[in-house]
Amino acid sequence: MERHQHPAAEVASKAVRYLIVFFIIMSINFLLPRLMPGDPVMNILGEEASYAPPEVLEEMKADWGLDGPLYVQYFRYFGNYLTGDWGHSFLCMRPVADAISLHLQWTLALVLPAIILGALLATVAGALAAWYRKSKLDIGFSAAFLSFYSMPHYWLAMVLLFVFGFLLGWFPLGKVTTGDTSGLAYVADVGWHMVLPLGLLTVSKAAYDFLVVRNSVISIYGEDYVLMAQAKGLSQMAVLFRHTVRNALAPLITVTAIQFGVILSGTLMVEIVFSWPGMGTLIYEAIGARDYPVLQGAFFIIAVCMLAANFIADMVYVWLDPRMR
Amino acid sequence: MSKCVSGCGRLPTLLFGLVLAILLLASVLPMAGCGSNETGEDVVLKVGSTKSYKTTNKFSDYWYGVLSGMTTHDSLIKLGTDMKPVPWLATSWEVSADSKQFTFTIAEDVKWHDGTPLTPEDVRFSIEYHRDKVTNSAWMKDVIDNVQVDGQHVILNLKKPYGNLLTEFMTYQPVPKHIWEDVDDPNTYEGADRTVGSGPFKLESWDETAGKFTFVANDDYFQGEPNVDKLVVEVFKNMDALVMALSRGDIDTWWDYSGEFPFTYVPTLLKSGDIKFASATFLGVPAALGFNLGEAPMNELGFRQAVAKAINYSDISSLVFYNYGTVPTYGFVPSTHPNFNESIPSLEYDTAAAASLLDSLGMTDSNSNGTREAGGQEIRLDLLVQNTATNIRCSEFVKQYLEAVGIGINIVSVDSSTWVAKKDAMDYDIVLFRATPWGALMHAGEGSGYFDSRRTGQGVLHNLSVQEYLDACDARLSTGDADQQRAIDLQIQELHAEYLPGIALVWIESVYPYREGWNDWVIDHIYGGVVSSFSWFKVTKDTD
Numbered sequence: 001m002e003r004h005q006h007p008a009a010e011v012a013s014k015a016v017r018y019l020i021v022f023f024i025i026m027s028i029n030f031l032l033p034r035l036m037p038g039d040p041v042m043n044i045l046g047e048e049a050s051y052a053p054p055e056v057l058e059e060m061k062a063d064w065g066l067d068g069p070l071y072v073q074y075f076r077y078f079g080n081y082l083t084g085d086w087g088h089s090f091l092c093m094r095p096v097a098d099a100i101s102l103h104l105q106w107t108l109a110l111v112l113p114a115i116i117l118g119a120l121l122a123t124v125a126g127a128l129a130a131w132y133r134k135s136k137l138d139i140g141f142s143a144a145f146l147s148f149y150s151m152p153h154y155w156l157a158m159v160l161l162f163v164f165g166f167l168l169g170w171f172p173l174g175k176v177t178t179g180d181t182s183g184l185a186y187v188a189d190v191g192w193h194m195v196l197p198l199g200l201l202t203v204s205k206a207a208y209d210f211l212v213v214r215n216s217v218i219s220i221y222g223e224d225y226v227l228m229a230q231a232k233g234l235s236q237m238a239v240l241f242r243h244t245v246r247n248a249l250a251p252l253i254t255v256t257a258i259q260f261g262v263i264l265s266g267t268l269m270v271e272i273v274f275s276w277p278g279m280g281t282l283i284y285e286a287i288g289a290r291d292y293p294v295l296q297g298a299f300f301i302i303a304v305c306m307l308a309a310n311f312i313a314d315m316v317y318v319w320l321d322p323r324m325r
Numbered sequence: 326m327s328k329c330v331s332g333c334g335r336l337p338t339l340l341f342g343l344v345l346a347i348l349l350l351a352s353v354l355p356m357a358g359c360g361s362n363e364t365g366e367d368v369v370l371k372v373g374s375t376k377s378y379k380t381t382n383k384f385s386d387y388w389y390g391v392l393s394g395m396t397t398h399d400s401l402i403k404l405g406t407d408m409k410p411v412p413w414l415a416t417s418w419e420v421s422a423d424s425k426q427f428t429f430t431i432a433e434d435v436k437w438h439d440g441t442p443l444t445p446e447d448v449r450f451s452i453e454y455h456r457d458k459v460t461n462s463a464w465m466k467d468v469i470d471n472v473q474v475d476g477q478h479v480i481l482n483l484k485k486p487y488g489n490l491l492t493e494f495m496t497y498q499p500v501p502k503h504i505w506e507d508v509d510d511p512n513t514y515e516g517a518d519r520t521v522g523s524g525p526f527k528l529e530s531w532d533e534t535a536g537k538f539t540f541v542a543n544d545d546y547f548q549g550e551p552n553v554d555k556l557v558v559e560v561f562k563n564m565d566a567l568v569m570a571l572s573r574g575d576i577d578t579w580w581d582y583s584g585e586f587p588f589t590y591v592p593t594l595l596k597s598g599d600i601k602f603a604s605a606t607f608l609g610v611p612a613a614l615g616f617n618l619g620e621a622p623m624n625e626l627g628f629r630q631a632v633a634k635a636i637n638y639s640d641i642s643s644l645v646f647y648n649y650g651t652v653p654t655y656g657f658v659p660s661t662h663p664n665f666n667e668s669i670p671s672l673e674y675d676t677a678a679a680a681s682l683l684d685s686l687g688m689t690d691s692n693s694n695g696t697r698e699a700g701g702q703e704i705r706l707d708l709l710v711q712n713t714a715t716n717i718r719c720s721e722f723v724k725q726y727l728e729a730v731g732i733g734i735n736i737v738s739v740d741s742s743t744w745v746a747k748k749d750a751m752d753y754d755i756v757l758f759r760a761t762p763w764g765a766l767m768h769a770g771e772g773s774g775y776f777d778s779r780r781t782g783q784g785v786l787h788n789l790s791v792q793e794y795l796d797a798c799d800a801r802l803s804t805g806d807a808d809q810q811r812a813i814d815l816q817i818q819e820l821h822a823e824y825l826p827g828i829a830l831v832w833i834e835s836v837y838p839y840r841e842g843w844n845d846w847v848i849d850h851i852y853g854g855v856v857s858s859f860s861w862f863k864v865t866k867d868t869d
Contacts, residue, residue, distance in 0.1 A: 036743070037742065037743045037746040037747065038742030038743055038745060038746045039742075039745070039746060039749075042745055042746075042781075042782070042783055043741075043742055043745070043783065056460060056463040056466075060460055088513065089379075091379065092379035092380050092382075092386050093380075093382070093385035093512040093513050094379065094513075099379070102533065102534070106534070158565060161565075161566060161569070162569070165566075165569065166572070166573060169573070173566045173569050173570050174561065174562070174563075174566045175535060175536055175561075176534050176536075177532075177534060177535045178535060179532045179534075179535030179537045180532075180535075271562065272562045272563050273562075273563055273565075273566065274562075274566075275536060275560070275561045275562040275563070276562075277533070277534065277536070281562060287740075288740060288741055288742060289742070290742050
């Protein structure tokens, strides 16, 4: 006979699991930047390092918390994070929280709608392709989404920028806003700037999710409850979207939760092409400069978002599939 | 139950989701905005840049620091188009016979942007502030003993002779004492008055989200009002978008500190007909090879000479630098340097001579596998390269040339920080590097800053420890006499040719694009490009 845990015990067990994962992530977060070859002090001073007396270099290291053995730096790092002190960027000396908040909000402004719109598009297209599999619709959708899936993002981004931004002049050549606007004009301006990168990310997300949804719908196509719904005389669309898709969404939820962290930091090439001030470019520049505090802060945020996304996925799973309760 | 009711049941949910997504998008957009006072009568210059700007603190943001040096802040002197120091905030200067005292006469009637007069006391304060508080000015601690003010004169008494002080001061700008005297850590100062300078432009706004600086002309500038009323710097994250913006007319020109405008874009822009190019010989060296002189076989002069002869410089010039390059000499620095040594011969591609030199060193290909051996082992060397497109391309050519004469090459392509770490650990055999215009002038000049073994720093090889060379550098640093400086400059170039710590692969003619209608630009050799302190008072825009 299967043993069921008390709900409170289950939550506690999950919390402990998440805490252990979080601790491991935080430790890797500390170690990873320091394992990279290179010296942040040398990066900041550049050619001027030649002139700096050794005591000045030591003073800089002490100011930046890079003095002392690694384990001392490790405990200092944990202590600082527990007190909410993320430190200052080595690269530009401003608080890490400020740098991350600016970049994070613009990443979320792009990524959240892309995830939602991409998932919606994939759900509808994937479900229809599966329902009418081997039809022209299925072949057309599959060919289109596979093509998008196969295209490198940065290449597609450059094509979009060139065609719709440069040749046709319909959209700006990247950036978030023209500047010098406020209120509704500002929102409209940002929306105008978002069309190309958002469109690209939406299609990219949908291209992957389409295959997941299509396969998932096909796998439950012959289930008894689907046949029952059809036997009841429901319309094809009702059977598909009310009874089939809902039960086929679990893999999409998993994929989206996993993708969330990747998308959060992995839109680097799109950000570069569209001059978008997102997390990808922040992390990329921080890696180049060995800017440990920014790297730690950025990976910390991504880890928290990943854990949160997985937690939400767990919850939604239960809501979607009563067998999980 | 109607089919339609069942079938359409999810539609409102989907529509609701779509509306929710749009609302979510609107709600997450960070609100910002600032006013504009642009009028049709203003001369507005729009400049594109791909540098990464973070703050408007010139002490903590390297790139803004460079930008502010051309716009909001003035240095005491500047490097003129004839490569000689020209007066700026300092109207004149004197150097004592022993090069231990420098006296600058400060211009009168100069004002900070907030209306406060700029005084010699501000200059004294700034020099001491840089020396004591600004980390990358820490060299001043070793050099400057004290600073005194006497009327309009600022007198620097040095601890030791320092012949390169004038060059150093071309990139340091005074800051207002009344703003900075209470600021202990200049790097973290957030006050809005941190952008106040004395320069030809005042910073009106910096919109980090939009990637846009707006500067307005300083009507009260001591050298007169600039010809440009408003300067807008648009920041892009990639060159393709910037070039499209230039081609489309969104921006008027391009600027990047000491960077070369990528030649790949030139033909397309020329075809458009709306873009013109100014050009000047690049003061630095865009691509060069350096040797790890502590390891065999690089420690053999004959081997380095063989490498120098194995390289096809003309091909690199035409195939990597699109025919904008010329073949360098053995002296390393290009002819734009004021004391260029014309007697040093050009590098020459001569594979037979290279092979002969290697043979004479006993480096032969005994097993005929295409790679020579030295001491019974195949010569296979690590070529350390920073992973930029131009570097990779250059390194592939170098590999091909060296392998053609039997020297095996492994290209080790790494990011900038790893490159610095490996270079400083001497974890390479041959290294591909570049000398910036400022870098070619630093230390004892003529590129010596890259080779003197006593130095450290990001792009610095510190590979040559021959006493004759170190003495020459010291002698150059300790004299302020122009004739002596010239003699030592010539000697340093000769020593580069004699010892070959590095080989310039190419010298180039840098090109600077700008839109038709703008005229009379003046090129700045240090900061690079037509966007320069000199252009503000010369450049004109055609009226329609």
